[in-house]
Amino acid sequence: MICDLTRRAFLKRGAIAAGATVAMPGALRAELPGRMQWTAADVGSSGYIEATAVANALIEQHGSRIRVVPSGTSVGRMMMLKSGRVSLGYLANEAYFATEALFDFATREWGPQDIRALMGREALFGIVTTGDGPKTIADLKGKRVAKIQAHPSTNFKIEGVLAFAGLTWDDVEAVEVPGYSQGLQAVLDGNVEAAGAVVGASILREIEASSRGIGWLPVPADDSDGWARINETAPLFAPATMINGPGATPDAPVPLMGYRYPILSVLTETSADEVYDVTKAIVEGYDLYKDAAPVMVNYDPNRAGHPPYDAPCHEGAKRYFQEIGIWTDADEDWNERRIARMTAVQEAWLAATEAADDQSLADKDWPAFWDQFRTENL
Incomplete structure (x- = not known):
């Protein structure tokens, strides 16, 4: 937990990241977009405070304009990521639920989402x-x-x-x-x-x-x-x-x-070079945000740069962790198995959808149908 004084002081400083209009100059290391939007939980939550801390570090180092868009619901954060409104989400277990088509993401409108992780802070x-x-x-x-x-x-x-x-x-x-x-x-x-x-x-x-x-x-x-x-x-x-x-x-x-919270997440289709640069920038900015709150020390890449995550590690982030020598054979084995699992869930969803359509299944009966299909096929 972050004490009230730390929270108030940091949120005041975090106003830059929450609605920045003036870029701060800094030494450019990674190639970052000039403007980025991220999403995290509500203002005042640990996820929002952590996202703002990292954003401020990147603003200071790279001059990028970063806005953290808060959302109080898991569906809201995933919707912003899926729609492309934001490029990066500081997600909770909705990252796992979305990949597995569970709970809010078990509806016909959602289904299994194809996302990847950059890193995740241990909790x-x-x-x-x-x-x-x-x-x-x-x-x-x-x-x-x-x-x-x-x-x-x-x-x-x-x-x-x-x-x-x-x-x-x-x-x-x-x-x-x-x-x-x-x-x-x-x-x-x-x-x-x-x-x-x-x-x-x-x-x-x-x-x-x-x-x-x-x-x-x-x-x-x-x-x-x-x-x-x-x-x-x-x-x-x-x-x-x-x-x-x-x-x-x-x-x-x-x-x-x-477990990991938050899990820094992107769509799988995001360019590997873009993810590499964002991961590199976040890791290189560690000294600027590690004291923003007690939990921030857990962003040390030697902790946050290893799975398990709620979703597989993105190829671009993995490439960076390989480059700095922390990605292990065990990490690779976990990642390959997690990707295979996600593929199996996506294939099961398609098969279940076809079977439901063949039966002219009503939407109201879909959740029970998918739950049973998962049990029998996954």
Whole structure:
């Protein structure tokens, strides 16, 4: 989380990127377009603040005019990227959902989207409980777990953590809550045993300071079977460790599930040279934005330049990471498998569409039809 003072100070500085009309001179390294529009989550969100920090660095170094266009919905951000209104999106898990034609993107109007990632900042996610609550993920069987209404991103991550122990939502008592914070409040109030949490939520400190304390359900990296089950659910998660935060210290780290937010995303059709130059500029500008907020250190290419991402790495970004010597054989293997998966989803969508047309399937019946088709064919 970014403190209020940092947020206010940075947003004031970020006005340049939000609506720049005067280019700032700087030393040109990569060849950037003179004008760019990006999209990110709403003003004040971490995604918007991070996008603005990077944009300001590129404005300072290259003189490009960059405007960050906020959008409060995943569909809104994807629509701007798909339509060409913006060239780069600071996306959340909608990047994965769009490639897989899930949730909002399962409609006939959307379907699987062909996008690629430049890089992604590591974030941590885990299932939080109280200090006297369950100790392992397996202990959640039959227990009350907060499930957030109309928030597939968090519920999807919880599903991933549950899979570590071979559990699903059917194995726990799902307690619906209206929002993310309400799920954590339910843990504090004792109305549920556990809830999904992004490390950094302020209410986690309240749970830690409570009489019962805070607990995290560990997701140890050395449990290969558990991680295989997680990655069967989705290939975008990887082992990560919290060493500082509520309930964790360097001497008592907590193994959690890592994911990427934001994922810097473009359409696959974007020129490899253009993506190469933007990736290069973002990496070379790191020293100018790394102190803008505590999380910005995670834009270090040695962290952010490796998958897993929600979508495959774009050829142009991969070329740059190969050039600076950080792209590995494991990265390439993951990328090839992710591209093959996306191809399979796109082919399945076409087959499902043809089958639905042959049956004169009504639009209202499409979501259930596609869900079943996915289960049987992917």
